[in-house]
Amino acid sequence: MTHDDTTAGAVDGPGGTPPGPSPVRPEPNVTPAAPSPAADSDAAPSPAADADARLAPAVTEATPPPAVAVLPPELAGAARTLFGDRIELAAAYAELLATDGVLRGLIGPREAPRIWDRHLLNCAAVAERIPEGATVLDVGSGAGLPGLVLAIARPDLTVTLIEPLARRTSFLIEAVQHLGLTKMVRVFRGRADEAANGSTGVGPLSGDVVTARAVAPLDRLSTWCLPLAVRGGRLIALKGASAADEVAEHAQTVARLGGGEPEVHRCGEGVIDPPTTVVEIVRERMVGPGRPKAAKRSGGGRPRRR
Numbered sequence: 001m002t003h004d005d006t007t008a009g010a011v012d013g014p015g016g017t018p019p020g021p022s023p024v025r026p027e028p029n030v031t032p033a034a035p036s037p038a039a040d041s042d043a044a045p046s047p048a049a050d051a052d053a054r055l056a057p058a059v060t061e062a063t064p065p066p067a068v069a070v071l072p073p074e075l076a077g078a079a080r081t082l083f084g085d086r087i088e089l090a091a092a093y094a095e096l097l098a099t100d101g102v103l104r105g106l107i108g109p110r111e112a113p114r115i116w117d118r119h120l121l122n123c124a125a126v127a128e129r130i131p132e133g134a135t136v137l138d139v140g141s142g143a144g145l146p147g148l149v150l151a152i153a154r155p156d157l158t159v160t161l162i163e164p165l166a167r168r169t170s171f172l173i174e175a176v177q178h179l180g181l182t183k184m185v186r187v188f189r190g191r192a193d194e195a196a197n198g199s200t201g202v203g204p205l206s207g208d209v210v211t212a213r214a215v216a217p218l219d220r221l222s223t224w225c226l227p228l229a230v231r232g233g234r235l236i237a238l239k240g241a242s243a244a245d246e247v248a249e250h251a252q253t254v255a256r257l258g259g260g261e262p263e264v265h266r267c268g269e270g271v272i273d274p275p276t277t278v279v280e281i282v283r284e285r286m287v288g289p290g291r292p293k294a295a296k297r298s299g300g301g302r303p304r305r306r
């Protein structure tokens with residue numbers, strides 16, 4: 001099957017690329033695509049592409065074979081607490097990340113032994129902040145973190161994974177199928193702003209909760225993510241030690257975007273060590289996109305020519 005990697009929002013179906021972009025994918029119709037080395041290089045250069053280059057070390061002959069992500073015995077209790085009877089599904093995803101995810105350059109080979117603590121448990125802990133039955137949009141999912149983990153831990157959620165890079169969305173589509181999550185998880189190929197304004201022909205999308213991990217500083221993240229939240233909905237940004245500093249630095253921008261006072265919470269306390277730190281921002285007011293500045297007027301009152 002060919003895969004149209006150049007069109008943001010294009011969907012692969014059994015018959016090839018359907019006319020017109022339709023990035024929210026009803027997964028049962030998606031045929032797994034072989035990763036194309038040219039996929040991301042076809043896309044326009046973007047900060048996302050830069051991030052991809054940083055996250056995706058070239059797989060060379062020297063790259064060690066991927067390790068299978070065995071759940072370390074000391075983390076078994078936490079994993080059972082956070083995933084409950086979905087722990088086998090979590091294990092299947094961990095293995096997919098440690099094998100295919102590494103081979104396809106979505107996570108570094110050194111991450112494989114740390115998949116449970118640094119990725120799965122760290123992300124699953126955030127589920128405690130998400131209301132029952134919520135619709136969740138995960139911005140910049142990458143290989144599915146935290147969105148796919150939340151879908152595994154919480155079968156009551158409906159999750160959309162928002163990711164602009166083709167190589168990553170191919171992996172996500174296949175992972176969702178492999179894990180049997182096609183009814184509750186969709187993959188949107190495009191940027192957060194495209195998801196919010198519907199410019200790819202799908203949407204606009206919105207959800208009760210917008211999650212993001214390792215995507216951007218809080219001001220940029222709020223610009224991208226708050227428009228995706230319903231009024232009264234919230235952004236939950238997974239942040240590390242920088243959380244309090246980012247809140248102090250960007251609170252004014254957040255307020256200008258219609259967000260409430262950012263709050264810092266620690267998730268998974270008493271279950272994982274360290275707990276996951278999140279910044280939570282409620283979308284209190286609906287603020288539209290800023291108006292472009294009016295052209296300066298010359299003496300004659302006409303807009304000045306550039």
Ligand SMILES: C[S@@+](CC[C@H](N)C(=O)[O-])C[C@H]1O[C@@H](n2cnc3c(N)ncnc32)[C@H](O)[C@@H]1O
Nearest residue numbers: 048139140141142145164165191192213214215
């Ligand atoms: C460093 S990765 C983090 C991936 C994942 N969230 C994780 O924690 O492993 C950042 C991701 O954000 C995506 N991204 C960058 N800009 C974006 C935007 N404007 N909208 C949506 N995703 C974006 C990139 O393509 C990349 O997959």
